[in-house]
Amino acid sequence: MKNSYTMFFTGNRTCMHRPNVLDQQDWPEHKSRTKSRKGLWAFFLLMLLTGGFIAANPSTSRIEAKVNAPPADKTIRPEPTFVPFQSPRTENEISSAPAPGVVTASRSAAERSQLSGGILQGKEVRTLSLTVQSSLTFSVCRIVAEDRCRALAAHIARKLSWFLDVNREIRQGDKVVMIYQDHPEEDKLIILKLKYFSEYLNKALEMNYFKTPRMDYGSYFDDNGREMTFRLTSDSSPIRDYSEITALPGEMREGHVSGHAGTDFKASVGTPVFASFNGKVTRVNWNTRRNGYCVEIDHADKGVKTLYLHLDKALVRPGQRVRQGAKIGLSGNTGRSYAPHLHYEIKSRDQKKTVYNPFIFKYHKKYSRTISDTYRKDFDRAVRLYDSLLQAS
Numbered sequence: 001m002k003n004s005y006t007m008f009f010t011g012n013r014t015c016m017h018r019p020n021v022l023d024q025q026d027w028p029e030h031k032s033r034t035k036s037r038k039g040l041w042a043f044f045l046l047m048l049l050t051g052g053f054i055a056a057n058p059s060t061s062r063i064e065a066k067v068n069a070p071p072a073d074k075t076i077r078p079e080p081t082f083v084p085f086q087s088p089r090t091e092n093e094i095s096s097a098p099a100p101g102v103v104t105a106s107r108s109a110a111e112r113s114q115l116s117g118g119i120l121q122g123k124e125v126r127t128l129s130l131t132v133q134s135s136l137t138f139s140v141c142r143i144v145a146e147d148r149c150r151a152l153a154a155h156i157a158r159k160l161s162w163f164l165d166v167n168r169e170i171r172q173g174d175k176v177v178m179i180y181q182d183h184p185e186e187d188k189l190i191i192l193k194l195k196y197f198s199e200y201l202n203k204a205l206e207m208n209y210f211k212t213p214r215m216d217y218g219s220y221f222d223d224n225g226r227e228m229t230f231r232l233t234s235d236s237s238p239i240r241d242y243s244e245i246t247a248l249p250g251e252m253r254e255g256h257v258s259g260h261a262g263t264d265f266k267a268s269v270g271t272p273v274f275a276s277f278n279g280k281v282t283r284v285n286w287n288t289r290r291n292g293y294c295v296e297i298d299h300a301d302k303g304v305k306t307l308y309l310h311l312d313k314a315l316v317r318p319g320q321r322v323r324q325g326a327k328i329g330l331s332g333n334t335g336r337s338y339a340p341h342l343h344y345e346i347k348s349r350d351q352k353k354t355v356y357n358p359f360i361f362k363y364h365k366k367y368s369r370t371i372s373d374t375y376r377k378d379f380d381r382a383v384r385l386y387d388s389l390l391q392a393s
């Protein structure tokens, strides 16, 4: 069993994609809407044929009522570019197979899933195991209560987005086994251990949450104590004190950007934000309704501009020259932002406006950490505990 979950993280593979906004095709509202449109045509046809006789029929009135209701399509769809991953309004659906297909109502043996609980450090621990059906969110929402399932699915996707393209590579039949703690009242959802098996990629992933006393925030490590996500070295990092990265840039074909263009760093309001490189401030606080307070810096020598959005405060003026590492603002939650975070974006100066993932952009240096000998025993103990909880479930 253990061996089937060998790590597949190669060290230079970072994902650049984020999940799309909710794929409504999976949801019953959409189907009923389609039906009601068909019903509408049928109704008009009948009206023509019967000269209005049928209008008194109660069932057709019902159809009319449905048609008059605003179509679900017209609900607010935020522009994906400037919305943090964790936003409840963009709960991220992950399409699995290319065609979503019809989801049957009954559970087959293959999709039988479990949810059970235990206690870790006085706090409830839940386990979840499932086989992806139609989409990750859909599958999680079949098991976990509706008010939390989307947040949980988004959390899982966020972890996976470092290792695979969550839009294209999460497929029907993939397996998720995990333990987590959920404290909505503290706005805390921590995945303690996540095992993921991708049939499509024929690869497995296993990550363990751990926090040494020296770390401000916990992170994810493989069984050997090596951190599985990256951080930017502090000289060029736009922010140093953040709890996690909640979104990586979207699709980045040359000259074409769709989806989320930036990297979102979850950080408290007021956290210092720094210029990534030497440059000249070109814009400050433009389109604040969307971007909030914001700064744009031009780095002519590197061929890019960097953008820092949703700031609590911008501390520079247009035209000002800044050195790498200069404090240019404070991270915030302004503009179209639903949780405190820094949206950091690197885009080319040319017309193509190519967007770069900071973790593969050549001028950024990255690193990951390893659990030191001092905490190694504690880490190993935690992993054993996670495994025993998983086995017990």
Ligand SMILES: [Zn+2]
Residues within 6 Å of the ligand: 081, 082, 083, 084, 247, 260, 262, 263, 264, 342, 343, 344
């Ligand atoms: Zn963002």
